[in-house]
Amino acid sequence: MIGRFVQSPSVIALRALTPPPLRRGGTPPGIGAPSNPPLAKLGEVSAKLTEGAWALLVALALLATPALAVLPDEQLPDPVLEARARSISAEIRCVVCQNQSIDDSDAPLARDLRLIVRERLKAGDSDDAVKSYLTDRYGSFVLLKPPFQWDTALLWLGPAVVVLLGSLGIATLLRRRRVAETVPLSAAEEAALDALVERKSP
Template identity: 55%
Template sequence: MTRRLLTLIGTLGVIMPLLAGNPAWAVNPDEMLSNPVLEKRARDISQELRCLVCQNQSIDDSDAELARDLRVLVRERLIAGDTNAEAIDYIVARYGDYVLLNPPLKPETYILWASPAVLAILALLAVFAFYRRKQREAAATTTSLSRDEQARLDEILGTSKDDGRA
């Protein structure tokens, strides 16, 4: 039994990385530049740009056709002699700050930066309100016993109000 379990774990250890996929496989060989320095710069830039189809994936990790087009465009800009910043600025000028995975802090993106904090505060308020309501409901359902019920309880417990025991 132990041997089978170890064999299964070993097999999964080999298979799982293959099934998980490799984001680098999103870049097709025909897109890659022959100059390794330019290719490294292109990959660095691609990690900073959002796939507009996948939204929370970089264009380097995405298999979408638009991501491929953006990767090719970045490489064309680098071949044309642009710096990394110029290539990114070119893409941002065409698609807006939304294309950046880490957009700059400016008035147009304040809501983007503030929304996680606002959502966290709203979630905390909702939890607080939920527990407060539960406490109120518990307090409202607690009612005192009628005289007959109290007398019966005293009888069962063997206590009475007259003998001074509580």
């Protein structure tokens, strides 16, 4: 038959209620795609920002952590001797850094002293013998906590002396300011002041 085929209203309604054919893979169109693309993109941006924040925190933590001074090639294979070496090194002063132990300092001299400590321990020296070996060559100053002796008195009394001298200096300065504020007028100054008062009086 030639001509336009007219569909009945019932057929049109039936086709409207029939779901569309499945796509390849069995998923109807529109299912599986994000219902709100802007929100999905916002979630991706938030996830990237979170990853960046964590990376920044890790980097800051690594920068705040001091570098290990003791290198792997310095460590002794015997864990007991290595523990003793670390304990002794924590009590020996780096004569270059002065306020650091050789266990914490990465100065070349500190490395040499750490190697000496380990060599003496491998030779069978006791902990006290290793410290004596170092103090005989570098003096008691090489110990972070040296014994109170005539040659180490400055190390023990130095901070107290500095505080005492500073306190005396501040007290002297305050006293001089106080005296300067209460200096009496001379006779000429008193006469000039009296003349000024009489001149202004009616």
